[in-house]
Amino acid sequence: MKQIESSLIHRVIPPALEKPGPPYPTMVLLHGRGTDENDLLGLTPYFDERLLFISVRAPHPFSFGGGYAWYEVLQVGAPEPNQFAESYERLSSFLNDIRKEYPVDPSRLYFFGFSMGTVMAYAITLTRPDVISAVVAHSGYVPEDSGLSFRLGDLDRVSFFIAHGLHDPVIPVSFARRAQEILRRTHAHLTYQEYPIGHTVSEQSVQNIVGWLTQKIDAKEG
Numbered sequence: 001m002k003q004i005e006s007s008l009i010h011r012v013i014p015p016a017l018e019k020p021g022p023p024y025p026t027m028v029l030l031h032g033r034g035t036d037e038n039d040l041l042g043l044t045p046y047f048d049e050r051l052l053f054i055s056v057r058a059p060h061p062f063s064f065g066g067g068y069a070w071y072e073v074l075q076v077g078a079p080e081p082n083q084f085a086e087s088y089e090r091l092s093s094f095l096n097d098i099r100k101e102y103p104v105d106p107s108r109l110y111f112f113g114f115s116m117g118t119v120m121a122y123a124i125t126l127t128r129p130d131v132i133s134a135v136v137a138h139s140g141y142v143p144e145d146s147g148l149s150f151r152l153g154d155l156d157r158v159s160f161f162i163a164h165g166l167h168d169p170v171i172p173v174s175f176a177r178r179a180q181e182i183l184r185r186t187h188a189h190l191t192y193q194e195y196p197i198g199h200t201v202s203e204q205s206v207q208n209i210v211g212w213l214t215q216k217i218d219a220k221e222g
Contacts, residue, residue, distance in 0.1 A: 070116045
């Protein structure tokens with residue numbers, strides 16, 4: 001699969017099982033701070049073999065320790081507004097690019113976000129709910145003070161799996177509970193799970209997410 005030039009550097013992993021053929025259900029992977037587009041690829045073998053994966057590099061170099069970031073953290077829950085706005089616009093354009101250039105099934109386009117990657121997944125999905133059909137929001141938060149206009153009344157076709165560690169020292173679990181509170185007021189389909197972990201994924205969280213997403217894929221093919 002030929003990789004397109006785009007505003008964001010990314011890697012593409014074709015489906016391990018290419019039947020019944022394109023267009024494919026597609027998962028866009030959004031990494032956390034200080035890593036890159038390779039960080040979440042180790043999870044892909046656990047997911048459904050029908051998935052096309054597109055793993056995206058955040059646009060801003062991370063000054064402390066290398067890697068990349070979607071924005072500078074002013075404090076937990078408060079992204080630096082200029083970097084955040086740039087990342088939002090570039091990621092939004094990127095989604096337009098991949099839907100045109102890759103064999104993406106637009107009705108089965110999913111996000112897997114971790115940490116600030118989850119923040120970006122929320123930002124896009126809550127403002128463009130017509131584009132994303134399901135979101136895995138792991139260890140992040142809803143950017144409520146970002147200045148974006150959320151379309152909370154238009155989430156009836158969007159599913160969310162919120163996963164968070166009870167002992168997360170970076171983004172406390174209270175932020176996940178706040179996201180749950182926001183989404184429960186909408187018509188979104190919501191699954192919420194807390195795990196006895198820190199700021200990381202676990203075998204149990206991945207297993208739960210994999211099963212949840214496979215059900216979404218099967219429901220579209222049924």
